[in-house]
Amino acid sequence: MVTVQIPKSPLEVGNFVAGTWKKGSGQMIPVLSPYHHQTIGNIFESTTEDVNDAIMAASKAQKDWANTPIKERSKIMFNFRNILIRDQEEIAHLKSAESGKTFQEGLAGLMKGIEVLEYALSIQNLDLGGKLEVSRGVQCEYRREALGVVANITPFNFPAMVPMWTIPIALTLGNAYVWKPSEKTPLTSLKIANALKEAGLPAGVFTVIQGKQTAVEAIIDHPAVKAIGFVGSTKVAKIVYERGTKLGKRVLSLGGAKNHIVLLPDANLDLSGMGISDSFTGCAGQRCMAASVLLAVGDVDKHIEKIIERARSLQLGKDMGAIITREQVEFLKSAIDRAEKAGAKVLLDGRLAKAPEGFGEGHWLGPTILDHVQPGSEAATVELFGPVISIIRCKDITEAMKIENSVDYGNACSVFTSSGVHAERVIREASTGMVGINIGVPVPREPFSFGGINASKFGHGDITGHHSLDFWSNIKKITSKWEKQVDSNWMS
Numbered sequence: 001m002v003t004v005q006i007p008k009s010p011l012e013v014g015n016f017v018a019g020t021w022k023k024g025s026g027q028m029i030p031v032l033s034p035y036h037h038q039t040i041g042n043i044f045e046s047t048t049e050d051v052n053d054a055i056m057a058a059s060k061a062q063k064d065w066a067n068t069p070i071k072e073r074s075k076i077m078f079n080f081r082n083i084l085i086r087d088q089e090e091i092a093h094l095k096s097a098e099s100g101k102t103f104q105e106g107l108a109g110l111m112k113g114i115e116v117l118e119y120a121l122s123i124q125n126l127d128l129g130g131k132l133e134v135s136r137g138v139q140c141e142y143r144r145e146a147l148g149v150v151a152n153i154t155p156f157n158f159p160a161m162v163p164m165w166t167i168p169i170a171l172t173l174g175n176a177y178v179w180k181p182s183e184k185t186p187l188t189s190l191k192i193a194n195a196l197k198e199a200g201l202p203a204g205v206f207t208v209i210q211g212k213q214t215a216v217e218a219i220i221d222h223p224a225v226k227a228i229g230f231v232g233s234t235k236v237a238k239i240v241y242e243r244g245t246k247l248g249k250r251v252l253s254l255g256g257a258k259n260h261i262v263l264l265p266d267a268n269l270d271l272s273g274m275g276i277s278d279s280f281t282g283c284a285g286q287r288c289m290a291a292s293v294l295l296a297v298g299d300v301d302k303h304i305e306k307i308i309e310r311a312r313s314l315q316l317g318k319d320m321g322a323i324i325t326r327e328q329v330e331f332l333k334s335a336i337d338r339a340e341k342a343g344a345k346v347l348l349d350g351r352l353a354k355a356p357e358g359f360g361e362g363h364w365l366g367p368t369i370l371d372h373v374q375p376g377s378e379a380a381t382v383e384l385f386g387p388v389i390s391i392i393r394c395k396d397i398t399e400a401m402k403i404e405n406s407v408d409y410g411n412a413c414s415v416f417t418s419s420g421v422h423a424e425r426v427i428r429e430a431s432t433g434m435v436g437i438n439i440g441v442p443v444p445r446e447p448f449s450f451g452g453i454n455a456s457k458f459g460h461g462d463i464t465g466h467h468s469l470d471f472w473s474n475i476k477k478i479t480s481k482w483e484k485q486v487d488s489n490w491m492s
Helices: 048-067 071-088 086-098 103-126 159-170 189-201 213-219 234-246 271-286 301-312 326-341 396-406 420-429
Strands: 013-015 021-023 028-034 040-046 129-135 138-145 151-153 177-182 206-208 225-231 252-255 257-263 291-297 345-348 368-371 388-394 412-416 434-437 471-482
Touching: 013 048, 013 213, 040 177, 048 071, 048 151, 048 206, 048 213, 048 434, 071 103, 071 138, 071 159, 071 189, 086 103, 086 189, 086 257, 086 271, 151 159, 151 213, 159 177, 159 225, 159 234, 159 252, 177 213, 177 388, 177 434, 189 206, 225 234, 234 252, 234 345, 257 396, 271 291, 271 301, 271 388, 271 412, 291 301, 291 396, 301 368, 326 345, 326 368, 388 396, 396 420, 420 434
Parallel strands: 151 177, 151 225, 177 206, 225 252, 257 291, 257 412, 291 388, 368 388, 412 434
Antiparallel strands: 013 021, 013 206, 028 040, 129 138, 138 471, 345 368
8 A cells, every 4th residue: 555645747847046947958857756667757957057057146146135134034934834834745745756755754754854944943042143241341242144155965865854954054044055956856846945935035045956966066166155065875975075175165975874773682672673673664774864783682582573573564655665766676685685695594585575556666675684694794884775674693782882883884873772871881882973772763853963973974063953053154253342441451
């Protein structure tokens, strides 16, 4: 049973420039739904000239936007929030149809994005400046100011949530925003851009550019773009970071992950069974916070049975969505084959899962659990990006943390235990930016910020929450004195 409403005829989505939609000058790119491998939309690639024209329009519009009082900017963002909530089901169906998510996953991703928007609305009431008499007659002040034009390049797996990590904050701070969505999932940009327009955002302040590598490089290289956000694979994240920083730009580039869950014998059976299963199967494993390695410490076979039971109960199309492309399905199946040949035992085989009725041409793979995976193997170290979890048997927590620390990535680590001492040890020793205690997907809620370390992030700071403000703005410091003082000290 498929719960997502899939467009019956293809949608055409262009570039959103200066408040209007227009086709890119390049070739047409079809958008295929993972549900049935049929075209549900079309975009046209943007040339370097298309990008340059769009960014010049954004740069022109930004100056007036930055001079608009933050209270007025926030009012528009509040309108934007109301429109997204009004249209939430329609948006969730569309983003799920193009990314392969279930409807509930599509809705949850949008709501997380709206949560960031609600945080952005609070910026007007936060301390955006301050003034203090630091010496006799001498005052120091700071003011937060917009950068100018900023850009964000987002992945296929969260067509609304990931761009919504940055759109509300960057716009509220007075920047003009340029968004390059994934060419695999560009249709959601139609809804978000139209919602901002309806909310009253001035033309040119928000720009959407469709395309592939040419568009990305043109955005990074344009001299008017002052800061660049990116979310995607580590390989591309590093390329974006290096290209942007060589040009002297501010870049925050989030990469891939190989997240570990430490499972201890004292863990709650029901909590761990559901939490671990849902972590690696949610969004069909296509998220950077999915668990992909289970570090099974001691005798936890009864816990693993609970994980298998939960994962086996999931129905494709209803409880778990599709994989983004046929090529990715084949890659995942080949990786499972290689793991099996390397000695792993397949406890649950997603290769045998049946597609939902009427969707046999879609991109499907069921939950897969591999046991007795060896540390250092492909299944233990490579980000597969699918509903596959590899179990590594560990004699104690010391061995488990040694394995966790050996991986290049550093996005997230979780532990399932009833012991505060063990939980604190994992918190202390995990080489990650985010840690979960009895939570399989430890995504922080606003205002706590999202971000990993090591090869999961290139750049400084985090992409959401309080720690994102300094990335999307500058702090100007003012020191003033208006009259001569009768007495004085070294500063005055």
